[in-house]
Amino acid sequence: MQQKNYEYINIEQKWQKKWVEEKIYETNKTKEKKFFIHFAYPGVSGYLHVGHMRGFTYCDIISRYKRMTGCNVLFPAGFHASGIPSIGFAKKVERKDKLTIDSLKEYGCNAEQIKKLTDPLEVVKYFGNVYVEDYWKKFGFLIDYNRVMSTISPGYKKFIQWQFLKLKEENLLIQKQHFAPFCPNCGPVAVDKSETDISKGGSSEILEFTTIKFKMKDGTILPAATLRPETIFGVTNMWVNPDVKYVKAKIDDEVWICSKEALNKLKYQLDNVQPLNETVKGKDLIGKTCIIPMVNREIPILSGPFANPNVATGVVMSVPAHAPYDWIALGEAKADILPITIIDVKGFGTNPAKQVCNELKITSQSETDKLDEATEIVYKKEFHTGYLNKNCGSYAGIKISDIKDDVKNEIISQKLATPMREFSEEVICRCGEKVVIKQIPDQWFIKYSDQKLTEQSKKHVEKMNIYPLEYKEQLPGVLDWFDDRACIRQGSWLGTEFPFKKGWIIEPISDSTLYPAYYVISKYVNSGQIKPEEMTEEFFNYIFLGKGKPKNQVWSEIRKDFEYWYPVDINLGGKEHKTVHFPVFLMNHVAIMPQKRWPQGIFVHWWVTQKGKEKISKSKGGAEHIAQAATTYGVDAMRLYYAHIGSPFVDVEWDSEAVTKYKNKIANVYKLILQLLRVENVEDENLDRWLKSIMNRHIQKIVDAFENFDLRVASNEIFFECQKNLQWYIKRGGGNKKILNEFIDSWIRLMTPVAPHLSEELWHKNKESFVSNENFPRFNNKDISIEDEVGEYLLSELINDANEILKVTKIKPKKICIYTSPSWKEQVFKRAIQLESEGKLNVGLLIKETLSNPDMKNIAKQVSQYVGKLPGEVKKLNENDKQRYSVDIDSKKYLENAIGYLKKTFSCEIKIYNANDKDIYDPANKFRFAIPLRPAIYIE
Numbered sequence: 001m002q003q004k005n006y007e008y009i010n011i012e013q014k015w016q017k018k019w020v021e022e023k024i025y026e027t028n029k030t031k032e033k034k035f036f037i038h039f040a041y042p043g044v045s046g047y048l049h050v051g052h053m054r055g056f057t058y059c060d061i062i063s064r065y066k067r068m069t070g071c072n073v074l075f076p077a078g079f080h081a082s083g084i085p086s087i088g089f090a091k092k093v094e095r096k097d098k099l100t101i102d103s104l105k106e107y108g109c110n111a112e113q114i115k116k117l118t119d120p121l122e123v124v125k126y127f128g129n130v131y132v133e134d135y136w137k138k139f140g141f142l143i144d145y146n147r148v149m150s151t152i153s154p155g156y157k158k159f160i161q162w163q164f165l166k167l168k169e170e171n172l173l174i175q176k177q178h179f180a181p182f183c184p185n186c187g188p189v190a191v192d193k194s195e196t197d198i199s200k201g202g203s204s205e206i207l208e209f210t211t212i213k214f215k216m217k218d219g220t221i222l223p224a225a226t227l228r229p230e231t232i233f234g235v236t237n238m239w240v241n242p243d244v245k246y247v248k249a250k251i252d253d254e255v256w257i258c259s260k261e262a263l264n265k266l267k268y269q270l271d272n273v274q275p276l277n278e279t280v281k282g283k284d285l286i287g288k289t290c291i292i293p294m295v296n297r298e299i300p301i302l303s304g305p306f307a308n309p310n311v312a313t314g315v316v317m318s319v320p321a322h323a324p325y326d327w328i329a330l331g332e333a334k335a336d337i338l339p340i341t342i343i344d345v346k347g348f349g350t351n352p353a354k355q356v357c358n359e360l361k362i363t364s365q366s367e368t369d370k371l372d373e374a375t376e377i378v379y380k381k382e383f384h385t386g387y388l389n390k391n392c393g394s395y396a397g398i399k400i401s402d403i404k405d406d407v408k409n410e411i412i413s414q415k416l417a418t419p420m421r422e423f424s425e426e427v428i429c430r431c432g433e434k435v436v437i438k439q440i441p442d443q444w445f446i447k448y449s450d451q452k453l454t455e456q457s458k459k460h461v462e463k464m465n466i467y468p469l470e471y472k473e474q475l476p477g478v479l480d481w482f483d484d485r486a487c488i489r490q491g492s493w494l495g496t497e498f499p500f501k502k503g504w505i506i507e508p509i510s511d512s513t514l515y516p517a518y519y520v521i522s523k524y525v526n527s528g529q530i531k532p533e534e535m536t537e538e539f540f541n542y543i544f545l546g547k548g549k550p551k552n553q554v555w556s557e558i559r560k561d562f563e564y565w566y567p568v569d570i571n572l573g574g575k576e577h578k579t580v581h582f583p584v585f586l587m588n589h590v591a592i593m594p595q596k597r598w599p600q601g602i603f604v605h606w607w608v609t610q611k612g613k614e615k616i617s618k619s620k621g622g623a624e625h626i627a628q629a630a631t632t633y634g635v636d637a638m639r640l641y642y643a644h645i646g647s648p649f650v651d652v653e654w655d656s657e658a659v660t661k662y663k664n665k666i667a668n669v670y671k672l673i674l675q676l677l678r679v680e681n682v683e684d685e686n687l688d689r690w691l692k693s694i695m696n697r698h699i700q701k702i703v704d705a706f707e708n709f710d711l712r713v714a715s716n717e718i719f720f721e722c723q724k725n726l727q728w729y730i731k732r733g734g735g736n737k738k739i740l741n742e743f744i745d746s747w748i749r750l751m752t753p754v755a756p757h758l759s760e761e762l763w764h765k766n767k768e769s770f771v772s773n774e775n776f777p778r779f780n781n782k783d784i785s786i787e788d789e790v791g792e793y794l795l796s797e798l799i800n801d802a803n804e805i806l807k808v809t810k811i812k813p814k815k816i817c818i819y820t821s822p823s824w825k826e827q828v829f830k831r832a833i834q835l836e837s838e839g840k841l842n843v844g845l846l847i848k849e850t851l852s853n854p855d856m857k858n859i860a861k862q863v864s865q866y867v868g869k870l871p872g873e874v875k876k877l878n879e880n881d882k883q884r885y886s887v888d889i890d891s892k893k894y895l896e897n898a899i900g901y902l903k904k905t906f907s908c909e910i911k912i913y914n915a916n917d918k919d920i921y922d923p924a925n926k927f928r929f930a931i932p933l934r935p936a937i938y939i940e
């Protein structure tokens, strides 16, 4: 019969519509067990790509599985609209950025809509709608859509302000001087790996240089910045770039000469910086001298074309005995200057830099890789085993590893130097401007360094379910390292106003810590049962902390909901959250909530990358639109792709060919099931029992995998192994309608979490309910029939062996004779397995034991040959095989039942013999080779 194709687009849309119409996503508090899962809500920065759907899909698969196991599941979602992304987007629309406008048009926005998107609030509204309608609903997610929320809604802002009141009460809000990333166009920005605000430099760190003031004859300061201020004693000269135009500036009551770029940075870091409209050519400085502060030695200024105006001050101090770069530069400058050794290291001569440069055969400044290596070698050795020597005044004799900030503090306190901060790599704002570091004298911080908070959080990690385990092991270290976080910014950001400083906004990481708790309330806000005005400190104190009394029935209901749903069972998010979001999510709960409301679990997933291991990003091109991918491949195919293509804990490469294979897989399963629903009824006792048994094996394995959130193993079992066994059943001539229907019924339910649309469509071929609301199959021990499993295994292995022989010998068989193993071998094999499990398998003893049976005496030679091989055979077995060998089945009888199938398979005559003791004397000795589950085969 002609099979209809699987019309996935119509089918998927049909079920999505019905699920939403029937509101099957709503929670139902009548059930006993609850499960609260959410994903780290996405920022509102534009269209998402197929990579984002990986984590969202995991969340839906897990939550659907939990629903079907009888849990009452809360799976809410929202948007992280705080911060700068939507403002950045609106700005791009305003300046008619071509890529942005094109992407909007391509998505179907008309001119009028595009015009609206110059308003950041409209951007949030627009993309909020795209995420819900075009991504989550179109992927069939059973998110509780009654609870959708945004971080810039009035209620959420009240919630955030309450949190900061609580942090203050706990003495976890503090003020201190701060140096923060700052964009001259946009104001403060966050530099972190999630790159919310910036377009480049997310892993950059702020390095603290010591800028040492070298004084020239006329009193002008030539500042040079270093990370190793103790090397000041070994400075022999200065390097300035002859081709750079340096500038002068008045800083406090001094006049400095530095690069223009340096002055731009210093302006943001130091007080009282006044540019003096005066430039100095680098080449005019060369040949002059200056004095090393504290050391009071006069040194020459030399030409160093490598002095980069973009790095620190653009002026470099030279320490040729300890800095390989300086040593080589000095050689190339042909200057007549002697290096000064200030650090003694065992094994290094008087000039460590020279020695390492010679060893690595470095001759030119252009060999930067080798020079970096040399610098590293010298630095490490000096740090671990070096001492400052007699050239270092009062510091002589101090170990380098002990010196820490001593020299730095001294020269800074004497005003002979000042700190200067610099990024470890360039940071570019989303607006395109270079990000600088700016001083804020009284910045507010959340005090994550608080010892009690850190210890409590670390201790709680031990009790949490964290996937993967590797992250659970890392997290305490991350918490230790996690420093105070500047939590407010000034400028035009979306977000909540800081309650203790007017005009300052709480930054986006700090307003997304406790947010799952707000999902409990958002439902009541969305339905209008509670108004933001009513959400006072008293309200939140009652809801979350159980303090005070409810003002009305709604308060009581919300409190009950909170007590029922909280804590969060799983917070799922991408690996970019490991060092920022997850730590603050945990610590803020510990800081504010009662202990029994602290999070129970975290699930981290890795990324979908593009070819070449890059994170997918639109700026780098090539990402497919989600809605487009959904129609090209089908939603279930994509869901299966995410679940099956690799472990959640590795990056996977987006591969449209692979997704197409999953698309075909979905269509094949559909066709197969339709075909099976129409088979003619045939019964075969063994085979039918086998199918039931094997289905239960699958169920056991799948449930185990789901319980450990191992979606890859679960989906492999469901979509590949189940089908394989079902095909075997059909090939073997199975066709018991009742058993098949049971199998299909279970199979569809097993598929539902991963491929809900396909499952719903197949389920409705003969049922009325939603399979999404059905129970997940359960393992049933009484349906297990090991004998039949072993029998089918025997048969399939026999066929493999025979095929192997036919392949090698190229015989076209007329007759195949099969000789099953004599029963004594089965008994001995079983005994050997038992002895091995007890650690007592001994060949000599086993032979003796076997020969104690008088009937065996005649075949003593065979017994000893056979038993001699057993230890090796037994060792090769896995647990499944061991179980198979320890079952008694009548192999001959089993194969005789399948003789029709064997005949069909080989198209020839089949003879089956059983070796009884008498047959052992068969002159052809064919039985000698028959062992349990491996009959001997003779082909004529």
Ligand SMILES: [Zn+2]
Residues within 6 Å of the ligand: 183, 184, 185, 186, 187, 429, 430, 431, 432, 433
């Ligand atoms: Zn900017």
